[in-house]
Every structure is written in structure tokens, then in C-alpha cells.
Amino acid sequence: MPAFPDVPPTPPQAPPASTLRAALEAALAPGAVLSGDDVTGRDPGWHPDNLRAGLMVRPSSTAEVARVLDVARRHGASVVPQGGRTGLVGGTVSAPGQIILSTERLARIRQIDPDTRVAVVEAGVTLAALQDAAAAHGLEPGIDIAARGSATIGGMISTNAGGMTAHRHGVMRHRVLALEAVLPDGRVLSDLAPVIKAATGPDPRHLLVGAEGTLGIVTAAALRLEPAAPAHATALLALRDLEAVPAALAGVLRPDAGHLHAAELMTARHLAFMQEAHGHSLGPVGQAGGAYLLVALAGPAPAPLQEALEGLAAALYEGGAVVDALIATSGAQAERLWALREDTGAISQRFGGAAGFDVSVPVSALSGYIRAVDAGLAAVEPGLGAFVFGHVADGNLHIVLDRPEPFPEGLRQRIEAAIYGPLGAVGGVFSAEHGIGSKRVGHLMSRGDPVRLAVMAQIKAALDPDGLMNPGKVLPVAGA
Amino acid sequence: MPAFPDVPPTPPQAPPASTLRAALEAALAPGAVLSGDDVTGRDPGWHPDNLRAGLMVRPSSTAEVARVLDVARRHGASVVPQGGRTGLVGGTVSAPGQIILSTERLARIRQIDPDTRVAVVEAGVTLAALQDAAAAHGLEPGIDIAARGSATIGGMISTNAGGMTAHRHGVMRHRVLALEAVLPDGRVLSDLAPVIKAATGPDPRHLLVGAEGTLGIVTAAALRLEPAAPAHATALLALRDLEAVPAALAGVLRPDAGHLHAAELMTARHLAFMQEAHGHSLGPVGQAGGAYLLVALAGPAPAPLQEALEGLAAALYEGGAVVDALIATSGAQAERLWALREDTGAISQRFGGAAGFDVSVPVSALSGYIRAVDAGLAAVEPGLGAFVFGHVADGNLHIVLDRPEPFPEGLRQRIEAAIYGPLGAVGGVFSAEHGIGSKRVGHLMSRGDPVRLAVMAQIKAALDPDGLMNPGKVLPVAGA
CATH class of the missing domain: 3.30.70.2190 (Alpha-Beta Plaits)
Known part of the structure; x- marks a missing residue:
């Protein structure tokens, strides 16, 4: 259940489903295209609307990913990439007329180099699978999150995932050495050098980290590994x-x-x-x-x-x-x-999908921030409070309300003000590790640096002029 | 001395020097603009052509940097940013008609937060100054290079510097949490949240890392610090x-x-x-x-x-x-x-500015690579050899020839083939930590992923359509 109502994705005029399906089937290996109950009967993951498009492709290679984007462009259909569907901010919700691109068949660990401590893995590899493969060499990925069994490397790159060892090893952006990705126009960015250092100019690869599929589809990555402590x-x-x-x-x-x-x-x-x-x-x-x-x-x-x-x-x-x-x-x-x-699920089970927040706060400002949030919530409504926990070694707090959803709209806005308001004074950030998805587009627009947002829009327009890559996520839909 | 002849910067039609100087003087605080002997009498740093423009501005604030770029745009003059002038690839060489923008007066350490282990520093702060300030809190920047006394944080970000602890803490890209920068059109990207985690969409800031001033001027950064071992x-x-x-x-x-x-x-x-x-x-x-x-x-x-x-x-x-x-x-x-x-200077002193190379090689492939280079150089010319050393924990090798410059052009190309040729088979990279500058533009164009280069060109065209930011570095000059 989403904590707050999502901004719905706004697909452009959808082509007839049968036409689209036929074109995808012609472009991909047999069995790669699913529709109807084969899609909607699956586990939707964290968000109930993830599978609503009802049409899913499962490419097995980077070339097949490029062919999917080619079909999408020709038919004006937009594409929603999905990994483990563990995202908490509606980054993978889909709607009829869209194509879900699942990375489940891009699941090869291409290489582990124990000497250089680098792994080259495809986007659909789960974190747990990489952890196991690295452990065989006395190494670990340097990143760990509770959803390790389902979350995929491609999804973690696309949301710039964090987790509990970021204080020591950084976030996903700091783990990525090189990427392979299919750009919106079908070009393949292919730069998977399995080395630590490459000083070769500005790095467009880093635009894909945290882009949640809006600038292309990450198909593989070279990642740093760390010596694992026994x-x-x-x-x-x-x-x-x-x-x-x-x-x-x-x-x-x-x-x-x-x-x-x-x-x-x-x-x-x-x-x-x-x-x-x-x-x-x-x-x-x-x-x-x-x-x-x-x-x-x-x-x-x-x-x-x-x-x-x-x-x-x-x-x-x-x-x-x-x-x-x-x-x-x-x-x-x-x-x-x-x-x-x-086990953070225990709270939302008890409180009916209670609203969750994910903020970064300087450690020195942490207690003041938490006390301000407590006071702010009590002022919104007597008795309203929150559970607070998180990766405090890097200042990342998760805040879950002790009231079930749904909230009336006015109350929702006052609650958000109580939680996001005190961030400004301490240099905090309203989204630490879960991403923007469809849930926080409005917050990004109102809280992000306007110049940064304008540059993001310029780059989106340059790379995906038709807006076919995961529309409605991270950036507002053009013209909406 | 540059190892090999540089691609000369190609300034657009230069405005009269006196007009430009007067406009800059009107825009900046007294004493910020230097010309003539006040510029050319200074230590040029590593490259003899760094100060050749003969016109230098020393802004003291981000607003002054924006005013410099405004003057530059109005007069069609291009801008060459300079920090410690320690770069080894001609990234800061300048020519008459250009404006040198020195960051020497942007030298404040704005904040050190020992609890979150984050420093906010201006671009002109030297690495050594940051190391000292961090040490007072039992912390260190997690990056160390031999030029620590002169190299500035802005320059290290702009070249994506590496050094000897990259095997553990990554390169400069992995140390940067947030940036403040003036974009080519004068807009100020201002996103200096001093926290470890921020998952707020694709990050245009990362385009400035490694861009060597071609996409804007980095004025300040939030950097991760690490616990220092006593x-x-x-x-x-x-x-x-x-x-x-x-x-x-x-x-x-x-x-x-x-x-x-x-x-x-x-x-x-x-x-x-x-x-x-x-x-x-x-x-x-x-x-x-x-x-x-x-x-x-x-x-x-x-x-x-x-x-x-x-x-x-x-x-x-x-x-x-x-x-x-x-x-x-x-x-x-x-x-x-x-x-x-x-003390790598000992070699170039003995061998008259001997040519140097800076490559990344997977550790497992290292001995084979070095032996291939030795054999290749001997085949180019009997007796020709190289000194090899470097940050081998991350696979970064420096190679310095045992022959003085200059080489005839044909010999130069065969030497480069001997050193760069064997990289392809092992997944190595021709530029590990020194950057591209003016020296390696040709190599980047011939060895870089063509899609990546095309995306870089698209982004350059979107952000700096007039090509006024450090032309001739990293990217080829448009139309050249």
C-alpha cells in the first residue's frame, strides 16, 4: 500500500494492446512476452498497481532490451522497468497501454574479479545473489538493505539505494564503477571496464544512477566489492x-x-x-x-x-x-x-499501511529534528505520533506514523509539513534512500534546487524527447 | 613539460584584451583582475602554457564567478578554470583571448561536521588544508595524492582524482556528496546538503565531476570524511x-x-x-x-x-x-x-620530461600487461624501456619512458600503440586518474565508447552551446 496517494502515470495515447503485443512478440524470443492473467496473477510486490499495465516483456539480453524500446518508440508506448518490485515510492507503478520491462531474465553474474574486487552483473541479479557470489571470494558488495532477497542491482542503481553500511561504503552511486544501459532512442551505452579508476571526462553513466528508468534501462553494471570481515x-x-x-x-x-x-x-x-x-x-x-x-x-x-x-x-x-x-x-x-x-512491516501491519517517510539529517541535528517532528505531529492532531528508526550512522531516519491510512487531504499536507518543515533549518534532505518514484514528484518539485530541476528537465528533453521512459516518475510529465 | 604535444585550445574570435579586462574589472571587487606580468610572472605550475592567456580573474564568491561567466558570454570570451595548476594532462593550458579563472580566493572551509563526517569546502581549498582541518577531528578526506600541498578540491573534483587510497575509499567521484557550481549560462547549481544519503533523482552534479571545467565551474562541495587511523x-x-x-x-x-x-x-x-x-x-x-x-x-x-x-x-x-x-x-x-x-620527478629530471602514461588494469592482468608493454616498447626501438609504478591496490599503473622528449610523430604513435594496445584485451582504461585535458582528447575520441561520447556531446551542446567553457579540453572543439 502506498503511504499517500500517488501521482498516476500519464501514458501518452495508448496503442491497441493487441497490436503492441504482436509487435513485441515478433521482436523477442518466444515466451518473453506475457499478458493477461500471466501478468496480473503475479505478485505485484510492494505497490498494488505495479502490474496494472497487464503487458510484460522479459528480455534476456541487452539487444532484446533495445528491441523493446524500438517497438515502444514505433508505437508511442511508454516503458516501465521493473526489478524486484520492492520500491517503496511507486517508481514501478504501471497503467494499461504501457509496457512493463522486467529484468528477471537479465540475471547473470558475468564476472567476479577477486583480485581487483570488482563484479560485473546484469540488472536482474538480486543483491542476495551478488552477496553469495562475492562471499565465495571473501568479499561483499559494500551495500546491504533489508529487501536483499528480492531487490535487484538494476533497481538499486536506478533508485540510488542506501542501506545500513552507507556510513562506511557510500550509497549505490558510490558502488558503481561502470554501466551498460539502453538509452531511450535505442543506443547502447557500453562502458563496463572492470577497474576502479577511470578519469575520462564527465560521466553520463551517472545520470542513470537514481533516474528510476526515466533516462534509459540499466542492463548491467561493474560494481566495487569490499573485503568481507569473517x-x-x-x-x-x-x-x-x-x-x-x-x-x-x-x-x-x-x-x-x-x-x-x-x-x-x-x-x-x-x-x-x-x-x-x-x-x-x-x-x-x-x-x-x-x-x-x-x-x-x-x-x-x-x-x-x-x-x-x-x-x-x-x-x-x-x-x-x-x-x-x-x-x-x-x-x-x-x-x-x-x-x-x-521487521518494519510490523508497524504498517498494525496501523494499516501507515504513512512512511525517509529523510537525511546531519547527525548533530538529529535529536532536535526528532523532537521537532514529535511536537509538530502532536500539534497537527493530539495523540498523533511516529515510530522513528534508521541508519543513524549516516543520519538516515525512517519515520512511520502511528495512524492508519487514509488521511483526508488537508491533514496529509499538515503532516508532511510537520515532517519536512524542520529539515530546511538543519540542511536535511526529504528523500534519503527510497527515491522519488511517483509518490514524491511533488515534493521534489517544491523542495529541489530549481536550477538542478531545470538541468534535469533539459537532459530529459535531450535524451527522451518523447517522454516514453517511465513517465510520471521522478520528473513531472511534460505538459501535465 | 607536457609528455606529448598538446591539442592547442582554440579560442573563438577573441575580443580586444583591454575591453575584456575593463569589463571584468567593472564586474568584480578591486584587485580581482590581473594581467600582464602579474599573471605571466607567476609560477605556471606543471604546464608551461597554463598562464599564456595573460588575463586572470580571482573571484572571492560564487556570485563573482557567475559575474565572470556573464562577462565572458557577453564578450564571446572563453574561460579556463585553474586550481593548483598541478594537472598533468594540460587541462588548464590557456591562450591569449581567454580568461583564466583562478579559484585561489575561494578557499574557505565552510563547515566540518565531525558527527556526520562531512566537510563543506570551497573549490580553492588545497587537499592538504582539508587534511589538516579534518585531522583536528580525527578524520581524513579518504583521498590522498602526492600533489596534496597544491592540488585544490575543485581541481580534484574536475579531474576525478584518484590517488593511493582509492582501493578503499574510491576516487573523487565517490567522495563528493553535493556540489555548488556556476553553469555556463550563469545559473548557480546550489545543492550542498551536508548528508550522506540523498535519493532525489538523476544527479546533474555528477556531470561536473571529471568535466575539467567544460560544463561549468565548481565553486564548493560537500565531501565525505573518514575516521582517521592514528x-x-x-x-x-x-x-x-x-x-x-x-x-x-x-x-x-x-x-x-x-x-x-x-x-x-x-x-x-x-x-x-x-x-x-x-x-x-x-x-x-x-x-x-x-x-x-x-x-x-x-x-x-x-x-x-x-x-x-x-x-x-x-x-x-x-x-x-x-x-x-x-x-x-x-x-x-x-x-x-x-x-x-x-618522488616521480626524479625520472623526468633525468630523462628530460619523459613521456608519462596513466592506465587502469585489472590486478589479475597486471603482470601480463606490464610484460606486453616492455616487449612492445623494445620492438618499437631496441633499448627503449619504461619505469612502472603505481597504485596497484586498485590496478592503476603509471608508466614513464626512459627516453627524453621530443619524439618524432611516427615514433610517438608506435609508443602509444605499445602502451594502449594491450589494454583492450584485459578491459583496461587508458586514463585512470590524471584526466583527459588537452593531451588525451584524441585518445578519448578513438578509444571511448562512441555512444558515451555522443551523449557527452549532446549534454555539452545543451549546457554550453557557445562552447565557452574550457574549450579544447576533454571534448573536441566543435567544428574543429
Whole structure:
């Protein structure tokens, strides 16, 4: 369920479905084109409207992708690329008359070079599949998100995905070394050099990162890999209050053993809810904190990491930032702690698709921001509140309301003002890692730098003059 | 001295110098405009033609940069941005009729946020100044190059600089979070959110990274910082031969203590030359290797790092990849070892501005590539050879010929074929970290992906239709 009503995609005058289907079938290998129940009977993924077009192509090669775009151009049909359909902002919703381009058959890991630590993979490879392939070489992709089992590399590139290790390894934009993509006019951008450094002028490839399919279809990418640490250790730190977050983060950033792998914030309310939802009471530590930091260290061996966590927790207790701590003594215990953080579905299940937000805030401004949001929501409506959690090592907060959808339009606007309003003063960003999709086009238009938006429009007009690539996403529909 | 003759910049019909100077003086603060000896009497930096325009503006603010571009447009004069003038590929050479835009007065560190680990700095800040400011917070920029004292952040962004820690922290493109820039038409792109994550659509800012001033002037940037390790330890590993490089790199990639900070290759010939040039004989270890790896680990304390290096060297000796090793026991000894690697000027001094190359090669293909280059050069002319060294942890090799300039044109082309020819088979790139400038435009045109080049030209035409931004660099001059 979308958190808020989407801007509907606005397809140009649609060609007759049968004509389009016949043209696609003639252009592609047998079995590549699906329609009717073969499409709508599938799992739509996160958004119920993802499969509404009812016509899906599944190209197996970059050449086939180019042929799909060729058919689309000839018939004036627009194209909606789809990977794992895990996107949270309606970036892959489709409508009748459009062509869904699924990357499910572009699923080869073309190369893993363990010496240079580079993978060349096709767009439809899932993050989990890449993680497994990299692990066989003692490597990891340097990016991790909860939807790892379904989310595809092409989708993660197209939304510039983030996740919990961005504080250390950057976001998807920082993982991409080179891309192969089919441009809207069918030209194939083919520049997959599997090396770390290439200083060869301005890089149009980077326009495709975060473009959500509006400037072309990413078909493959060369990605950086990182040495994987063989051991991890996890601790839940009960913080004095939200104001202790920067000190606690600084305290865990430079462990004596290994390195900080992840540091995830949960407010006290959020952890209390999750303990109840999971029937997993943490005892006194689960009630002692004014906020919680779930910390993972990574390194060569488990014992020194656990010792390091004990030392860091003790030092932070000494300094007053931490009031209690739970250091996981087994992998199973660590997993149960992580489930309290990663199972975000528990909230929306309880609160009927509660509205979610995804913001970036400088760490130093974080507690003030959260308190401003709490006050703002209470002012919108007494009793209205939010669950707050997120990848706090990089300042990324997720905010989920404790009220079911739908909201009347006026209330929705006041809620958005309560959440987005305080961002300006602290240099925050209204969209951190989920993307713009169809859900946040309006926010981008009202909050983005006008010059940046104008340049984006110039580039869109130059590369996709007919507006056939995922219209209605990221950029407003021309003339709409 | 440029390694090979440059493509000269081709300024459009130049306005009279006095008219241009008067217009600039009227637009800028007193003292911002220099001409005559005040320009040509300065240190030109790496390329003797950098200051040839003889007219320089030194804006102190983004608004002043916009006013310079406004004057330039009105008079049809083109603009050459300059930072530290340390570029090695003629990216800042200028000619009479052009305006040199120096960023020397855009030198403020606007903000360092130690909690989010982000710096907001102006384009003219040197890398060394940022390193110092970050060190005060226990942080570092995550990028380091030998020209750190002169090279500016704006220049490093514009050439997508690399350096010795790219294997761990990526290149400049991966360090940039947000940019402020003046576009060719005077619009100011202003998007300096000091946060790690922003998923807000395709990012035109990234077109400016690596554009060498051809798409606008970068005036400020938000950059990621990394936790700095307080201790380092250095070892020189004498390798059995070049074929041992991948095994040696894999061996030092995951130390028990700390992490790999840098791993730099020197061929046996290169180290022998440098020992002689510096009058610094390393004794038997300096002659034992078929190639050398200079390795630095970084971590919380020196003793465990040194122990880790001893253990890694012993294990690699056991496995046959290493035949001897020298572990620095003092900071002074480590510095002298690093000077053998970093003083690349010694070669060009001896060989009269010897031609240099800067390539990326997958690590697994490295020894084969170097041997192919050696054989190719010997086939071009008996006795012709090269010094090879570089940031081998990311596959970046620098190759400097052992013959003084100039070469006759035919010989030059055969030498380039010997060096660039073997790249194709291994997926290498002809320009790793120095950029394209005026020196490598021809190579980019003949070796770059034609679709990528066409898209670059489309974007250039859209953003700088009059071709006033650093013409002749990166992209061919329109109509030339």
C-alpha cells in the first residue's frame, strides 16, 4: 500500500494492446512476452498497481532490451522497468497501454574479479545473489538493505539505494564503477571496464544512477566489492536520551578491534512496540533507554570484537551516554536483535499501511529534528505520533506514523509539513534512500534546487524527447 | 613539460584584451583582475602554457564567478578554470583571448561536521588544508595524492582524482556528496546538503565531476570524511616477480590488526633507479625482488600493525610470493621508503620530461600487461624501456619512458600503440586518474565508447552551446 496517494502515470495515447503485443512478440524470443492473467496473477510486490499495465516483456539480453524500446518508440508506448518490485515510492507503478520491462531474465553474474574486487552483473541479479557470489571470494558488495532477497542491482542503481553500511561504503552511486544501459532512442551505452579508476571526462553513466528508468534501462553494471570481515559482534546500547546519539556514535566509530559495520537507531517507543510485536522482551535493558543504538562491529575474529563492544559500552556508560547495554553472546541472539530493527512491516501491519517517510539529517541535528517532528505531529492532531528508526550512522531516519491510512487531504499536507518543515533549518534532505518514484514528484518539485530541476528537465528533453521512459516518475510529465 | 604535444585550445574570435579586462574589472571587487606580468610572472605550475592567456580573474564568491561567466558570454570570451595548476594532462593550458579563472580566493572551509563526517569546502581549498582541518577531528578526506600541498578540491573534483587510497575509499567521484557550481549560462547549481544519503533523482552534479571545467565551474562541495587511523606501519615487500602481485595483495588485504591503507607497486628497475637517484641504498632487500610492493597498514596503535606486517610478510615468504622484506621501525624510515615511491620527478629530471602514461588494469592482468608493454616498447626501438609504478591496490599503473622528449610523430604513435594496445584485451582504461585535458582528447575520441561520447556531446551542446567553457579540453572543439 502506498503511504499517500500517488501521482498516476500519464501514458501518452495508448496503442491497441493487441497490436503492441504482436509487435513485441515478433521482436523477442518466444515466451518473453506475457499478458493477461500471466501478468496480473503475479505478485505485484510492494505497490498494488505495479502490474496494472497487464503487458510484460522479459528480455534476456541487452539487444532484446533495445528491441523493446524500438517497438515502444514505433508505437508511442511508454516503458516501465521493473526489478524486484520492492520500491517503496511507486517508481514501478504501471497503467494499461504501457509496457512493463522486467529484468528477471537479465540475471547473470558475468564476472567476479577477486583480485581487483570488482563484479560485473546484469540488472536482474538480486543483491542476495551478488552477496553469495562475492562471499565465495571473501568479499561483499559494500551495500546491504533489508529487501536483499528480492531487490535487484538494476533497481538499486536506478533508485540510488542506501542501506545500513552507507556510513562506511557510500550509497549505490558510490558502488558503481561502470554501466551498460539502453538509452531511450535505442543506443547502447557500453562502458563496463572492470577497474576502479577511470578519469575520462564527465560521466553520463551517472545520470542513470537514481533516474528510476526515466533516462534509459540499466542492463548491467561493474560494481566495487569490499573485503568481507569473517566475524561480527552485536550490541544493543540503551542511550540516556536522543541527545546522546552523537557521543555514542563517536564512541563506536573507531573500535580497537575491527570496524563499525552498522549503527541503527530505534526510539524507545519503537523498541517497546517491536518487543511487544515480536513477543521478545529484552528485560530491563529494553526499558532503560531514552533511545537505542543497535551496533554491529566487524573484524577478523569474534572474541576481540565482543571484547571491544564491552569496552566501548563501558566507556560510554562511564561518560553517561549509555545507561545499559546488551551484548549478544551468540549469533542467534544477534539475529533476534536485528529482527527487532529490520521487521518494519510490523508497524504498517498494525496501523494499516501507515504513512512512511525517509529523510537525511546531519547527525548533530538529529535529536532536535526528532523532537521537532514529535511536537509538530502532536500539534497537527493530539495523540498523533511516529515510530522513528534508521541508519543513524549516516543520519538516515525512517519515520512511520502511528495512524492508519487514509488521511483526508488537508491533514496529509499538515503532516508532511510537520515532517519536512524542520529539515530546511538543519540542511536535511526529504528523500534519503527510497527515491522519488511517483509518490514524491511533488515534493521534489517544491523542495529541489530549481536550477538542478531545470538541468534535469533539459537532459530529459535531450535524451527522451518523447517522454516514453517511465513517465510520471521522478520528473513531472511534460505538459501535465 | 607536457609528455606529448598538446591539442592547442582554440579560442573563438577573441575580443580586444583591454575591453575584456575593463569589463571584468567593472564586474568584480578591486584587485580581482590581473594581467600582464602579474599573471605571466607567476609560477605556471606543471604546464608551461597554463598562464599564456595573460588575463586572470580571482573571484572571492560564487556570485563573482557567475559575474565572470556573464562577462565572458557577453564578450564571446572563453574561460579556463585553474586550481593548483598541478594537472598533468594540460587541462588548464590557456591562450591569449581567454580568461583564466583562478579559484585561489575561494578557499574557505565552510563547515566540518565531525558527527556526520562531512566537510563543506570551497573549490580553492588545497587537499592538504582539508587534511589538516579534518585531522583536528580525527578524520581524513579518504583521498590522498602526492600533489596534496597544491592540488585544490575543485581541481580534484574536475579531474576525478584518484590517488593511493582509492582501493578503499574510491576516487573523487565517490567522495563528493553535493556540489555548488556556476553553469555556463550563469545559473548557480546550489545543492550542498551536508548528508550522506540523498535519493532525489538523476544527479546533474555528477556531470561536473571529471568535466575539467567544460560544463561549468565548481565553486564548493560537500565531501565525505573518514575516521582517521592514528597509527601507520610500512613495509617494503620484495616480490618473487610481477606474477606474485595478486597473491601479495590478497595477503595484505585483510590484516589481523587495522586495515590496508596503501599498496604501491615499483618494478625492480624503478626501485633501483630511485635508490640511486636518492643516494639511498636499501641493501640486499633492494636488489632481491623481481618487483616491489610498498605496503602501509593503518590502525589504532603502531605495535600491532608492525606485528601484523611481520606476520603477513612471513606468510607470503612461506607461500613463495615474497623473497625478502623490510619493515620500517621508525617514522623516519617509513618516510624515506615513501619518498622512493612518491618522488616521480626524479625520472623526468633525468630523462628530460619523459613521456608519462596513466592506465587502469585489472590486478589479475597486471603482470601480463606490464610484460606486453616492455616487449612492445623494445620492438618499437631496441633499448627503449619504461619505469612502472603505481597504485596497484586498485590496478592503476603509471608508466614513464626512459627516453627524453621530443619524439618524432611516427615514433610517438608506435609508443602509444605499445602502451594502449594491450589494454583492450584485459578491459583496461587508458586514463585512470590524471584526466583527459588537452593531451588525451584524441585518445578519448578513438578509444571511448562512441555512444558515451555522443551523449557527452549532446549534454555539452545543451549546457554550453557557445562552447565557452574550457574549450579544447576533454571534448573536441566543435567544428574543429
